[in-house]
Amino acid sequence: MGWLDSLWGEADVRKTIKRKDSDAGEAGRALEELRSSLYNELRTSEGAKRQQQRYCGPVVAMTFNFMVSVSIIMANKLVMGRVGFNFPIFLTFVHYITAWLLLAFFKAISVLPVSPPSKTTPYSSIFTLGAIMAFASGLANTSLKYNSVGFYQMAKIAVTPTIVLAEFMLFRKTISFKKVAALCAVSVGVAIATVSDLEFNLFGALIATAWIIPSAINKILWSTLQQQANWTALALMWKTTPITIFFLVPLMPWLDPxxxxxxxxNVSNITAILISALLGFLLQWSGALALGATSATSHVVLGQFKTCVILLGGYLIFDSDPGIVSIGGAVIALSGMSVYTSLNLQQPQEKQLPKINSPLLKPKANNDDSTDLDVKITPIVV
Structure with a gap:
């Protein structure tokens, strides 16, 4: 009977192997179907937008943006401090060139999400956003070079009321009194936290003032196009980056020494600059994701949150002594941010930007009387 048992054992082994092969084949087919489904989703702007919303909600997007922002602060301190690369506009130019090359690579391997049809978003909207991005990014780095960190943060505070006013004028969007009070607490807290680092420089102050309006409009347009016209962050970056690069070139002789x-x-300096450029790409991507998932105002509040966390982190971890006044201001700001975030979470059904009655989003019927909407973001004159 030993040989019979041996045959039965061999048969069981064959069945087990076939079962495992079958399971592996089913797993492989499932993986292939998932990859094919994901690939097909990226072939349409609506599908790509659904994928972005599915995998990158508000918490993920803002956490991603927070982590990259802290990292690039350290990288830029290294580049402009230890390396001594004091050319902020050219550094911004390198950031966008690197981003454009990475996006071109994504497009070459067919992982770049497609753009919505051109009829839904006029080229003038893309051109306007690309041009404003050049001024917002270039002036921000120039302001950081010529101003102290405290004055730079004070200028960022002014972006919040500018966004609120612009969204009211363009979209008739209003916010509740509780949110206004929370934003005021954030602004006052940040002002108190950074008041000890205020150093006035006339040229730096002019640059900071000129940066406020482009920065606010830039955030509003990024948020609007993603939420209203089915744009994904990467697709919109691919369209606007060449325009931004074009406008950065004439800014260099004016603002760079x-x-x-x-x-x-040398190799060491180039490596530091390239690390900064890669982080710059991630910062632009994460910022676009955050603006698409939340709103322009929430993104500014996140920026103030980063300032307070860095200040408190230095006090708690590295034994720095910013002073009791600065610590108190940071605590006030964080309290205001907590209240503002809580109010937003209590109203998940509230849309970030209204889709109707907006001067920038006008329904336009085509010749065959279809009901499609032609979304237009007209250039904003300020």
Whole structure:
């Protein structure tokens, strides 16, 4: 009977192997179907937008943006401090060139989400956003170079009421009194936290003032196009980045000091600049995701949250001593941010930007009387 048992054992082994092969085949087919489904989803703007919303909600997007923002602060301190690369506009130019090359690579391997049909978003809207991005990003880095961190943060505080006013004028969007009070607490807290680092520089103050309006409009347009016209963050970056690069070129001789070509371009310095550029791409991407998932005002509040966390983190971890006044201001700001976030979570059904009665979003019937909406974001004159 030993040989019979042996045959039965071999038969069981064959069945087990076939079962495992069958399971592996089913798993492989399921994986292939998932990959095919994901690929097909990226082939339409609506599908790509659904994928972005599914995998990158408000919490994920804002956490991603927070982590990258803290990292790039350290990288830019290294580049402009230890490396001595004092050309903020050219650094911004390198950031966007790197982003454009990465996006071109994504497009070459067919993982870049497609853009919505051109009839839904006029090219003038894309051109306007790309141009404003150049001024917002370039002036921000220039302001950071010529101003102290405290004055830079004070200028950022002014972006919040500018966004609230602009959204009211453009979209007739209003916010509740409780949210206004929370935003005021955030602004006052940040002002108190950074008041000890205020250093006035006339040229820096002019740059900071000129940066406020482009920064506010830039955030509003990024949020609007993603929420109203089925744009994903990467698709919108692909369309606007070349325009931003084009406008950064004439800004360099105006705002950058001479001597960029004679800079010490050694391997160590180039590596530091490229690390900053890669983080710059991630910052732009994460910021776009956060604006698409939340709102322009929430993104500004997140920026103030980063300031307070860095200040308190230095006090708790690195034994820095910003002073009791700055610590108290940071606590006030964080309290206001907590209240503002809580109020937003209590009203999940409230849309970030209204889709009707807006001067920027006008329904336009085509010749065959269809009901499609032609979304237009007209250039904003300020």
């Amino acid at each position: 001479p001597g960029v070509l004679s800079f010490n371009w």
